Amino acid sequence: MSAISAMLYREAKIRATNVIFVFWDFFYPLCYLLVFGVGVSAALGTPASIPGVDYNSFFLAGVLGMASFGIASNSSWSFFMDRDNGIFYEMLTYPMSRTDYLLGKVAFNLLIALAQGMITLALGAWLLRIPLRFDLFPILFAAIVVGTSGWFFFYTIFALRIRRNDVFNSVTSALYFVFLLASSMFYPLDPLPKVFRIVGMANPITWQVDLMRYGTIGFGDPHTLLLEAAAFTAFTLICFAIAVRSLNEE
Amino acid sequence: MTAFALEVENLSKVYGDRGGILGRRKEPQRALDGLSFRVARGTIFGLLGPNGAGKTTTLKILTTLRRPSSGSAKIEGFDVVSQSLEVRKRISLVLQETAVELFLSVRDNLLTYARFHGVDSREAAKRADEVMTLFELRPESERKVQDLSGGFKRRVQVAKAFLIQTPVLFLDEFSTGMDPILKRSVMDALRKEAARGRTIVLTTQILNEAEELCEDILILNKGREIARGNLNTLKLLSQTAYEIVMTFETLPQGIQEEIAKLNPLHVSIEGNTVEFGLKTGEIQALDAAATLARKGRVLRVEIGGASLEDVFVELTQKTPPAV
Numbered sequence: 001m002s003a004i005s006a007m008l009y010r011e012a013k014i015r016a017t018n019v020i021f022v023f024w025d026f027f028y029p030l031c032y033l034l035v036f037g038v039g040v041s042a043a044l045g046t047p048a049s050i051p052g053v054d055y056n057s058f059f060l061a062g063v064l065g066m067a068s069f070g071i072a073s074n075s076s077w078s079f080f081m082d083r084d085n086g087i088f089y090e091m092l093t094y095p096m097s098r099t100d101y102l103l104g105k106v107a108f109n110l111l112i113a114l115a116q117g118m119i120t121l122a123l124g125a126w127l128l129r130i131p132l133r134f135d136l137f138p139i140l141f142a143a144i145v146v147g148t149s150g151w152f153f154f155y156t157i158f159a160l161r162i163r164r165n166d167v168f169n170s171v172t173s174a175l176y177f178v179f180l181l182a183s184s185m186f187y188p189l190d191p192l193p194k195v196f197r198i199v200g201m202a203n204p205i206t207w208q209v210d211l212m213r214y215g216t217i218g219f220g221d222p223h224t225l226l227l228e229a230a231a232f233t234a235f236t237l238i239c240f241a242i243a244v245r246s247l248n249e250e
Numbered sequence: 251m252t253a254f255a256l257e258v259e260n261l262s263k264v265y266g267d268r269g270g271i272l273g274r275r276k277e278p279q280r281a282l283d284g285l286s287f288r289v290a291r292g293t294i295f296g297l298l299g300p301n302g303a304g305k306t307t308t309l310k311i312l313t314t315l316r317r318p319s320s321g322s323a324k325i326e327g328f329d330v331v332s333q334s335l336e337v338r339k340r341i342s343l344v345l346q347e348t349a350v351e352l353f354l355s356v357r358d359n360l361l362t363y364a365r366f367h368g369v370d371s372r373e374a375a376k377r378a379d380e381v382m383t384l385f386e387l388r389p390e391s392e393r394k395v396q397d398l399s400g401g402f403k404r405r406v407q408v409a410k411a412f413l414i415q416t417p418v419l420f421l422d423e424f425s426t427g428m429d430p431i432l433k434r435s436v437m438d439a440l441r442k443e444a445a446r447g448r449t450i451v452l453t454t455q456i457l458n459e460a461e462e463l464c465e466d467i468l469i470l471n472k473g474r475e476i477a478r479g480n481l482n483t484l485k486l487l488s489q490t491a492y493e494i495v496m497t498f499e500t501l502p503q504g505i506q507e508e509i510a511k512l513n514p515l516h517v518s519i520e521g522n523t524v525e526f527g528l529k530t531g532e533i534q535a536l537d538a539a540a541t542l543a544r545k546g547r548v549l550r551v552e553i554g555g556a557s558l559e560d561v562f563v564e565l566t567q568k569t570p571p572a573v
Contacts, residue, residue, distance in 0.1 A: 002368055003366065006362070006365040006366045007366075009362065009365055010351075010362050010365075010366075013351075013354055013358060013362065014351065014353050014354065017353040017354070017394075018353065085348075085349065085350060085351065085352045086345065086347045086348045086349035086350065087349045087350060087351055089315055089345060089347075089349065090343060090345055090349040091366075092314070092315055093313045093314060093315060093338055093341060093342075093343045094338060094366045094367065095335065095338045095339040095366070095367060095368070096335070096338070096366070097335050250315075
């Protein structure tokens with residue numbers, strides 16, 4: 001436990017020295033909610049396939065998912081910073097297991113993701129009058145925790161196996177584009193052409209965002225959500241196992 | 251409990267680089283080839299060798315950064331592969347490359363390191379002050395490390411190893427970027443650490459350092475041991491055990507014949523100065539100089555043992571190629 005808390009302390013200290021990270025982690029998704037979301041909502045109104053739910057309410061879960069995905073992506077980039085500073089290999093000789101190393105790093109991400117989620121929810125309720133379902137918040141917070149962990153471990157695999165910063169940046173940019181657009185983050189999947197719908201349904205971001213949508217406004221089919229929760233948990237565990245293995249092979 | 255801090259048995263390492271996520275495997279390279287040695291507790295142990303000899307690979311295996319291809323290694327009785335966490339609890343490492351938290355201050359670098367090693371915050375603050383004094387880092391304590399010169403970054407890195415009391419300390423080319431005065435005080439500090447029972451393993455290519463510090467030296471080449479022992483033992487391995495230089499007022503008649511009787515390894519005469527090497531004991535070398543001094547008036551005599559550098563160059567140049 002002390003190794004995990006030491007790692008959490010270290011990550012917090014470093015992240016606090018870089019205000020640009022704070023912007024990306026906290027405010028970039030909020031800009032989407034308050035600018036993009038409000039604009040689309042005003043232009044298009046309520047999506048036809050989800051009657052009774054306005055676009056701001058629909059998009060809130062998408063913003064939370066985007067934040068979770070973005071925080072994980074930013075944090076995985078820190079492996080490159082650590083390599084550049086030379087500290088990466090020194091840290092691997094510290095008295096902690098590779099599992100503790102990754103859990104310590106993800107613990108800090110979770111704090112950031114939860115804090116970002118609270119701000120987003122508060123602004124959504126206050127400025128956009130989104131009718132939040134407080135009774136479903138445990139599901140929402142579970143989706144933030146498991147989701148952020150899953151994406152962090154997923155990106156960690158790439159960060160550890162790709163040695164070049166520029167290649168990693170290209171890969172993460174491509175993944176960002178594919179994962180976010182081919183999902184239920186910005187729009188409902190039902191009206192999409194079949195191929196897009198299938199790709200979207202197979203996308204772990206969709207699973208996470210659907211759970212978050214249920215956790216924020218209670219929208220979603222319980223049977224589908226149960227399957228998505230199980231699939232995302234499995235995705236997280238598999239990514240964690242591969243990330244630990246990659247770290248052991250360093 | 252074993253008396254040895256390090257026990258290495260038939261250690262081999264073959265690298266087969268994976269070359270990135272989609273990269274092709276390269277030709278396997280044998281970095282270590284059946285290396286075995288033991289190091290007693292409280293020793294300053296030097297691992298020497300030319301570039302590519304296998305020093306850093308050995309260090310990486312001993313510090314759990316790499317797995318051996320075969321053989322075993324134990325630190326304080328714990329296996330580096332199957333008990334790697336126990337090993338990591340007992341070691342600290344100063345890498346050859348600079349390894350610091352660039353975005354943190356000098357003090358925060360030290361405190362973060364101490365926290366990872368389970369030192370409580372009050373004790374860590376006290377020790378941080380002590381090592382900052384030793385490494386003359388106090389005026390820079392609140393500056394971010396990214397704003398410091400390369401030499402100061404190195405100080406921060408080495409200072410961390412003195413902050414905690416692990417039984418074994420590994421130093422890979424520790425003096426890189428250090429000025430001579432600081433290097434002296436760090437060497438003194440290392441001697442004190444060893445006197446307190448800490449085992450210090452250092453790799454270096456600066457042989458003066460090894461000569462001054464190490465009580466036990468292993469010379470590696472092409473992944474194999476080529477010599478092992480203390481400084482005196484290693485010097486005896488050199489062909490040139492003593493180098494004698496004598497300058498006469500005028501070169502005595504028959505001096506070349508006198509020197510030839512001593513079976514010298516080499517002789518050179520330049521003006522009134524003769525220089526020759528003898529593979530012999532200390533007394534015999536002194537006797538030889540005294541015998542020659544009776545032949546004429548001597549203006550200058552120098553008798554020097556082979557340096558570690560002589561031994562190193564001689565041994566590493568005659569190692570057979572690795573199979």
